[in-house]
Amino acid sequence: MNKPAVICLDGPSGVGKGTICLLVARNLGWHILDSGSLYRLTALKVSRENVMPDEECIAMLAKSLAVEYREDGGNLEIYLDNEEVNQLIRSEEVGVLASKVAAMPAVREALLARQRAFLRSPGLVADGRDMGTVVFPDASLKIYLTATPGERANRRYKQLKEKGIDVNLANLTEDLQHRDQRDMNRASAPLKPADDAIIVDTTQYNIDEVYSIVMKWVQKRIVTVT
Numbered sequence: 001m002n003k004p005a006v007i008c009l010d011g012p013s014g015v016g017k018g019t020i021c022l023l024v025a026r027n028l029g030w031h032i033l034d035s036g037s038l039y040r041l042t043a044l045k046v047s048r049e050n051v052m053p054d055e056e057c058i059a060m061l062a063k064s065l066a067v068e069y070r071e072d073g074g075n076l077e078i079y080l081d082n083e084e085v086n087q088l089i090r091s092e093e094v095g096v097l098a099s100k101v102a103a104m105p106a107v108r109e110a111l112l113a114r115q116r117a118f119l120r121s122p123g124l125v126a127d128g129r130d131m132g133t134v135v136f137p138d139a140s141l142k143i144y145l146t147a148t149p150g151e152r153a154n155r156r157y158k159q160l161k162e163k164g165i166d167v168n169l170a171n172l173t174e175d176l177q178h179r180d181q182r183d184m185n186r187a188s189a190p191l192k193p194a195d196d197a198i199i200v201d202t203t204q205y206n207i208d209e210v211y212s213i214v215m216k217w218v219q220k221r222i223v224t225v226t
């Protein structure tokens, strides 16, 4: 039997991958993998437990995370140890720690099988940094979304403000630059487009425009083969 199809949406922080991923998955009726949430959940767990700041201990913790994803009408609710943690894992503090644990090869390895297990019929829309390069190298469609750091910081700022989270744009820009550096320069699965990815620079576009560009590729590559 053929494996279900995968659409990979990779790119740096704050580019809008999560929103596009939800919209595409909702439109197709497919499942979602928000892979960054697994690194964020690991970071949250690390900050809560008295674990040794040692790569192997953190990898063990990542492997045994008690996580549940509930897809509810196209929305994604995330539970850690039976507690709903959607807001908690989105804090900048957790994001910074997530970027550090994501640089650890043993942690990435520990989360690999868990990410691949999200692939179920009728298909998966996966967002992250290495969906197309490492996790789903045979994906039917790989899109790499990008935008200037200034634009991404502005988008993240607006998004957090709308959620009532108090943030400072200068701090956010600095954090984002550090995170970009860490994500792009780490030895294990660094952030970069897959050789066969379609690169979309979203700096000049709003979310509706990005969505319609992505859906054109989906129609071209996926709808015609399913």
Ligand code: DC
Pocket (backbone or CB within 6 Å): 013, 014, 035, 036, 037, 039, 040, 095, 098, 099, 100, 102, 103, 127, 128, 129, 130, 131, 179, 183
């Ligand atoms: O997309 P996000 O901001 O929720 O990701 C949180 C951190 O996890 C970010 O620093 C990059 C890292 N990450 C990763 O290394 N690989 C992925 N597939 C997804 C996220």
